[in-house]
Amino acid sequence: MTFSTVFHELAAILGIAGVIGVLALKLRQPLIISYILTGIVVGPAVLGWSSGGSEIKLLSSIGISVLLFVVGLKLDVGLIRSVGPVALATGLGQIVFTALFGFLLCLGLGFAPVKAIYIAVCLTFSSTIIIVKLLSDKREIDSLHGRIAVGFLVVQDIAVILAMILLTSFANAGGGGFVSQALRLLLVGTAFVLGTAATMRWVMPPLLGRLAQNQELLVLFAVVWAVGLAALADSVNFSKEVGAFLGGVSIASTPYREAIASRLTGLRDFLLLFFFIDLGSGLSLSAAGLQLGPALVLSVFVLVGNPLIVVAIMGAMGYRRRTGFLAGLTVAQISEFSLILAALGLQLGQLREGEVSLITLVGVITIGLSTYMILGSDRLYGWLQAPLRMFERSTPFSEISGSASGPVRADVVLLGLGRFGSAIYRQLQTHRLSILGIDFDPQALRLAAAHGLPVQYGDSEDPEFTATLPLSSATVVVSTLPSLKSNAAIRHGLETAGFQGRFIATAHDEAEVVKLEAIGAQRTLLPFLDAAERAAELIVNDLSKLHSEAERQGLGSRSHVIE
Numbered sequence: 001m002t003f004s005t006v007f008h009e010l011a012a013i014l015g016i017a018g019v020i021g022v023l024a025l026k027l028r029q030p031l032i033i034s035y036i037l038t039g040i041v042v043g044p045a046v047l048g049w050s051s052g053g054s055e056i057k058l059l060s061s062i063g064i065s066v067l068l069f070v071v072g073l074k075l076d077v078g079l080i081r082s083v084g085p086v087a088l089a090t091g092l093g094q095i096v097f098t099a100l101f102g103f104l105l106c107l108g109l110g111f112a113p114v115k116a117i118y119i120a121v122c123l124t125f126s127s128t129i130i131i132v133k134l135l136s137d138k139r140e141i142d143s144l145h146g147r148i149a150v151g152f153l154v155v156q157d158i159a160v161i162l163a164m165i166l167l168t169s170f171a172n173a174g175g176g177g178f179v180s181q182a183l184r185l186l187l188v189g190t191a192f193v194l195g196t197a198a199t200m201r202w203v204m205p206p207l208l209g210r211l212a213q214n215q216e217l218l219v220l221f222a223v224v225w226a227v228g229l230a231a232l233a234d235s236v237n238f239s240k241e242v243g244a245f246l247g248g249v250s251i252a253s254t255p256y257r258e259a260i261a262s263r264l265t266g267l268r269d270f271l272l273l274f275f276f277i278d279l280g281s282g283l284s285l286s287a288a289g290l291q292l293g294p295a296l297v298l299s300v301f302v303l304v305g306n307p308l309i310v311v312a313i314m315g316a317m318g319y320r321r322r323t324g325f326l327a328g329l330t331v332a333q334i335s336e337f338s339l340i341l342a343a344l345g346l347q348l349g350q351l352r353e354g355e356v357s358l359i360t361l362v363g364v365i366t367i368g369l370s371t372y373m374i375l376g377s378d379r380l381y382g383w384l385q386a387p388l389r390m391f392e393r394s395t396p397f398s399e400i401s402g403s404a405s406g407p408v409r410a411d412v413v414l415l416g417l418g419r420f421g422s423a424i425y426r427q428l429q430t431h432r433l434s435i436l437g438i439d440f441d442p443q444a445l446r447l448a449a450a451h452g453l454p455v456q457y458g459d460s461e462d463p464e465f466t467a468t469l470p471l472s473s474a475t476v477v478v479s480t481l482p483s484l485k486s487n488a489a490i491r492h493g494l495e496t497a498g499f500q501g502r503f504i505a506t507a508h509d510e511a512e513v514v515k516l517e518a519i520g521a522q523r524t525l526l527p528f529l530d531a532a533e534r535a536a537e538l539i540v541n542d543l544s545k546l547h548s549e550a551e552r553q554g555l556g557s558r559s560h561v562i563e
Contacts, residue, residue, distance in 0.1 A: 039280020063271025072248020087151025423532030466493030
């Protein structure tokens with residue numbers, strides 16, 4: 001095929017993706033589903049376009065590298081340490097559970113032992129790419145369950161490399177093959193981690209300081225660094241995904257990570273379009289139709305069994321059932337690595353086209369349904385929270401550690417101690433106000449308490465949440481939470497409790513401002529327009545007005561009057 005033909009075909013594919021994407025938005029369906037459907041339409045199942053296949057795979061690989069690089073940007077070393085134990089325990093526990101019971105289930109469906117091993121291993125791994133995209137779209141990548149999910153997905157990515165080595169060695173039947181390859185992998189992985197640590201310490205701070213003088217050059221360097229490390233890792237038979245991820249981690253501790261991440265978002269989303277198209281185009285409808293029954297059984301196993309084992313493990317480790325459930329939903333699908341493993345089995349002659357089509361069909365089913373489950377996680381949890389109580393300890397100690405032990409009086413109750421909330425607190429400190437910080441993330445509570453802020457554990461999704469707030473002393477309640485549903489629940493709880501002070505919420509765009517005002521927010525803050533210093537000034541001004549109004553009415557400075 002000529003370059004012109006490939007170019008025209010890619011242009012047509014983008015056009016089809018755009019049309020299906022618009023229809024998906026009209027029908028209020030996730031864009032990921034529309035992209036996979038585009039792949040099915042342009043793939044061998046319908047139109048059979050293949051001349052641009054290698055170009056789509058190349059763009060897909062670059063998109064994966066950029067995505068995981070951005071994930072690494074958001075994970076500093078302190079956060080990795082905070083979720084390390086639960087990520088490791090949950091990741092390994094889910095792998096063992098799915099592999100063991102998946103193998104038994106495949107034997108029950110009539111598959112030979114070797115084929116059952118392959119299929120069970122393919123069911124084990126979840127898609128880091130899809131989950132990070134969904135969590136980013138929901139603004140939950142920095143939440144507690146989001147960080148834990150990313151942590152155990154990274155554990156899975158490392159485990160899948162070992163699985164590929166094991167299966168390859170099993171095929172070659174070499175006595176010392178696995179041991180030698182495992183040692184090589186250990187050495188390569190150690191070298192990458194040490195190289196990342198050295199780069200973080202001595203190379204990136206001065207280098208990025210020079211590059212930051214030109215924003216275009218800074219973004220270009222970030223893309224080169226992400227793709228370059230991915231290529232280096234792939235060249236030594238390591239994981240290019242892990243290489244790109246470590247590239248992001250190496251920059252995560254610098255002051256330029258937010259600027260880089262924000263400028264790579266559009267490029268990331270565009271390139272990931274090709275990943276989902278490539279995924280959909282790999283589905284053969286004729287072969288998949290013969291495997292529909294087993295595919296449905298295995299899909300139910302992945303959609304139900306994987307989340308439940310995560311909820312059980314996290315509950316045993318002292319996390320609330322809500323945190324475990326939201327993290328567990330992220331493993332309710334199989335990974336792109338599953339398709340790679342299936343292709344490896346086909347190449348080694350241990351799988352046939354039928355098994356590969358089965359795994360691909362399970363991937364499409366679970367990715368599609370889990371997307372809806374994650375996007376509708378709050379409603380789904382509302383339906384299941386009662387039966388999920390069996391997985392929660394009477395005291396979820398891993399989340400409530402660091403909370404205030406007794407009643408606290410505060411002028412300002414600050415809900416959400418992320419970057420924007422913490423910055424507002426530092427500014428309010430200069431005005432000598434008494435402040436109480438609220439969050440459901442134990443890491444955020446510990447960091448805030450270390451800076452002298454009285455903190456209290458709290459979850460806005462809890463119906464009794466507002467009853468735990470010191471509303472008798474507070475004049476202003478400030479929410480920096482990104483969820484409109486959470487803010488609506490907080491506002492409703494304040495009204496039920498008879499709070500007559502001012503409720504200030506945080507919006508991310510002008511459309512959210514209108515919605516927040518509709519639910520009763522007396523003021524809205526826009527982080528991209530209102531710096532923390534300006535936000536603190538607005539809060540202090542509101543406090544002064546409320547106190548002045550109360551004094552004019554002879555009610556005392558601690559009365560609460562809404563303007």
